[in-house]
Amino acid sequence: MKLRKVTAASAVALTLALTATACGGGDKDSNSSGGGGKIKIGIKYDQPGLGLKEPNGDYSGFDVDVATYVAGQLGYKPDQIEFVETKSADRENALSRGDVKFIVATYSITPKRQAKVDFAGPYLLAHQDLLVKKDSKISKGTDLNGEKLCSVTGSTSAQNVKDKIAPDAQLKKYSGYSECIAGLQSGAVDAVTTDDSILAGFAAQDKYKGQFKLVGLKLSNENYGIGVKKGDKETLDKINKALEKMVSDGSWQKAVDKNFGPADYKNEPAPKIGNIVQ
Structure with a gap:
């Protein structure tokens, strides 16, 4: 009797395990396709x-x-x-x-x-572009000569502008674009450069709406x-x-x-x- 009880219990456990497997027990991972997964x-x-x-x-x-x-x-x-x-x-x-x-x-x-x-x-x-204040007179790359141009440390965007169109631009490198945009707002820099989509995203924030404009230089294709x-x-x-x-x-x-x-x-x-x- 004791042996039969153990065997029966084992059979129940095995049945439950197989049922769980058949039903896909556990959360699905990112390799699955919907159906309750993640x-x-x-x-x-x-x-x-x-x-x-x-x-x-x-x-x-x-x-x-x-x-x-x-x-x-x-x-x-x-x-x-x-x-x-x-x-x-x-x-x-x-x-x-x-x-x-x-x-x-x-x-x-x-x-x-x-x-x-x-x-x-x-x-x-x-495209790589410039973001400037709404009333800025900067309308083309050469206008940056003598002006303060901001980009992020490690980015090649500002150097690209300096090498190609404005050799006398004053480069200012900050740790992040948020700092560059804040610097543009305060007047610490005259322009910020990176992809136009990134610049537009920052300029569209509620706290910056109506303050900036994109110059439209299209310096690169991204x-x-x-x-x-x-x-x-x-x-x-x-x-x-x-x-x-x-x-x-x-x-x-x-x-x-x-x-x-x-x-x-x-x-x-x-x-x-x-x-x-x-």
Whole structure:
């Protein structure tokens, strides 16, 4: 009798284990496709208008809207998305480690990066530009000669301006773009340079609305793509289809207007998938 009881108990335990396995016990990870699971998406946390983690824990910006739309097309509801801060220097590693399923974080498509990751898109064509005060007389690059130009330490944007169009510009490097924008507001600097989308995102903040303008220099072409782990063609194809739908149903333009509109950002038309502007 004792042996039969043990055997019966074991059978029950085994049946329960098999049932749990068959039902997919446990949470699904970012490799699943909706159905109650979670997906991890890499974004920036410190770029207003693009990828920003708000003080209350919410997320906002054009990249966030694109990521949310794409995830929706992959079968995930907003509450199934886990946004992960993905800094520029760690983007390739985050994908190769599997920390995130894909990355939407002002990720410019370049040959060097394409050797390490695959890119869906592009989903936005940005350009290096200048942000100045609304009443500034700076209207072209040469106007920067003798003026104070701000960019972030480690960025090549300011040096690019100095090398190409304004050799006598006075470079001022701060630790972050927030400091540059604050310096522009106070008069400590005369212009800030980086991608026009990033500048527009800052200028669109409530505390800066109406104070700044983009000069419109288009000093470079920045093709923003969605980074995917190298070789993950299935996810790549799904994201490209999602981006095409986002453009065709008007959601892409709505996201542009919502996040950049207050800065009078004259965005390029939505790029075609695979069309990299040199």
